[in-house]
Amino acid sequence: MGRIFKERTPVNEALRLFLENISTLRKTEEVPLESCPGRVLAETIISERDVPHYRRAAMDGYAVRAVNTLGASPANPVLLQLSDQIEEGGAIWVHTGAAMPEGADAVIMVEDTATAGNLVEIRAQVYPNRNVGQIGEDIKKGDRVFEEGHLLRPCDAAVLASLGFDRVKVFKKPVVAVIPTGDELVSRKKCVDVPPPGKMIETNGLMSALYVKKWGGIPRCTEIVPDNPDSIKRAVEANLDADMILLSGGTSVGKRDHAPEVLAALGKLLLHGIGASPGKPTALGIINSVPVVCLPGYPVAGLVALYFFVRPGIRKLAAIPEVPEPILKRRLAAKISSKIGYVNFIRVAFEGDKVRPLTGAGAGILSSVAKADGYVLVPEDIEGYDEGEEVDVFLIE
Missing domain, CATH: 3.90.105.10 (Molybdopterin biosynthesis moea protein, domain 2)
Known part of the structure; x- marks a missing residue:
C-alpha cells in the first residue's frame, strides 16, 4: 500500500464496518x-x-388478629393478652422478618402499643395483612x-x-491480545533508570490492557515487538487464538510503520485512516474472523482508537448490552478550535460549573488525559465552539 493516507473513513462509518465484521462469542x-x-x-x-417462602412480619411489633383491634385508638385503646398462641384476645411479639404465628393476620407496630404486665395496650386499628409480607x-x-x-x-x-x-x-470474557511495537520502546519492567535519548518506556500496552480489563475483556500482553514486518507477523500469528488483537504503534506512513501492511497480508484490511483528530492513523481489519485494531503510537491518538473502536468491539464480542453513556451539559470557559473534516477529541477540565479546554494538548502529550476530567467531541462539519457555548462532556473513565 502507499505511504500516504489516500482516504479517511468517517468515524461512524468505520465503526459500522468494524462491528459488521465481529461475531458475538457464545462461550459460557x-x-x-x-x-x-x-x-x-x-x-x-x-x-x-x-x-419469601413464608408469611413474615414486616415490622417489629405484635402479631394479632385484625378483628381484635377494631376501634382501637390512643383515646380508646384495646387490651390484648400477651401469649405464645393467637387466641381470642391474644398477641405475640414478633421481630421484622419473623414467621407469622398461626392464626395471626396482622402486625401492630410497637410504636402503637404499650405494655402493662401480661397485657398489651393497642392504640391503633389494623386491617388484615397490615404489616405482613405474603408468600411470593x-x-x-x-x-x-x-x-x-x-x-x-x-x-x-x-x-x-x-x-x-x-x-x-x-x-465468557473475550481474550484480547495486546502487542506493543516499536524499536524505540523499552520495557518498564526491565528499565531501572531513565532511558537514553531516542528510547522511551512502553506505556501504551499498559493503558490498553487496563482499558480492556475495565471494559469486560481479558488482556494478554506480549513482549515489545521491533519495527520489523516479519517480527510483527510472527507476533500476530502467535496470538490468533485470541478473540481480538490490538497492535500498538507502527500505524502511520513512515518507513518503520508496518502494522497495516502485516494486517493486509494476513487477512483483510478494512480501512486505514479515520476522520478523527487525534487518531487518524488507526487501521482496522480481520484475520481469520479475529478483529484487529492497529492503534496509533501517539498515546492520546491510541486512546481515541480505544474509545472509538476497542470498547464497542469488546461489547459486541462479549454480548454486553448497550448502556447509555453519562453526558454532562457544561458551558465552555474558553473557545474550542477544531479541524473541519475530523471528529475532534478535545480534552477538558472542570472549572466551577464550566469546562476549560486544555491547551498544548497534542496527540503525544499523555499527561493531558490525566489532567482532563472529560472530553468534548466536535463533529466533522463544525469548526469549533465559542466561549460560553453549551457542550456535551463525556467523562474519561
Whole structure:
C-alpha cells in the first residue's frame, strides 16, 4: 500500500464496518455469585420458589388478629393478652422478618402499643395483612426474573442468592491480545533508570490492557515487538487464538510503520485512516474472523482508537448490552478550535460549573488525559465552539 493516507473513513462509518465484521462469542462458564457483577447472563432465570417462602412480619411489633383491634385508638385503646398462641384476645411479639404465628393476620407496630404486665395496650386499628409480607410477594414461583443478556449487578447477585443460586452461567470474557511495537520502546519492567535519548518506556500496552480489563475483556500482553514486518507477523500469528488483537504503534506512513501492511497480508484490511483528530492513523481489519485494531503510537491518538473502536468491539464480542453513556451539559470557559473534516477529541477540565479546554494538548502529550476530567467531541462539519457555548462532556473513565 502507499505511504500516504489516500482516504479517511468517517468515524461512524468505520465503526459500522468494524462491528459488521465481529461475531458475538457464545462461550459460557459458571461463576460464583461473588464474582458475577459486571458479567453478562447466559441463561434466562425462572424462579423455582416463592420469595419469601413464608408469611413474615414486616415490622417489629405484635402479631394479632385484625378483628381484635377494631376501634382501637390512643383515646380508646384495646387490651390484648400477651401469649405464645393467637387466641381470642391474644398477641405475640414478633421481630421484622419473623414467621407469622398461626392464626395471626396482622402486625401492630410497637410504636402503637404499650405494655402493662401480661397485657398489651393497642392504640391503633389494623386491617388484615397490615404489616405482613405474603408468600411470593417479592418473587413468585415461575416468574421470569432475568433474561439472557442481562448485565449483572450486585443487587442482582442478591436476588439470585434469594432464589437459592450459588453460581450462575455467564458469557465468557473475550481474550484480547495486546502487542506493543516499536524499536524505540523499552520495557518498564526491565528499565531501572531513565532511558537514553531516542528510547522511551512502553506505556501504551499498559493503558490498553487496563482499558480492556475495565471494559469486560481479558488482556494478554506480549513482549515489545521491533519495527520489523516479519517480527510483527510472527507476533500476530502467535496470538490468533485470541478473540481480538490490538497492535500498538507502527500505524502511520513512515518507513518503520508496518502494522497495516502485516494486517493486509494476513487477512483483510478494512480501512486505514479515520476522520478523527487525534487518531487518524488507526487501521482496522480481520484475520481469520479475529478483529484487529492497529492503534496509533501517539498515546492520546491510541486512546481515541480505544474509545472509538476497542470498547464497542469488546461489547459486541462479549454480548454486553448497550448502556447509555453519562453526558454532562457544561458551558465552555474558553473557545474550542477544531479541524473541519475530523471528529475532534478535545480534552477538558472542570472549572466551577464550566469546562476549560486544555491547551498544548497534542496527540503525544499523555499527561493531558490525566489532567482532563472529560472530553468534548466536535463533529466533522463544525469548526469549533465559542466561549460560553453549551457542550456535551463525556467523562474519561
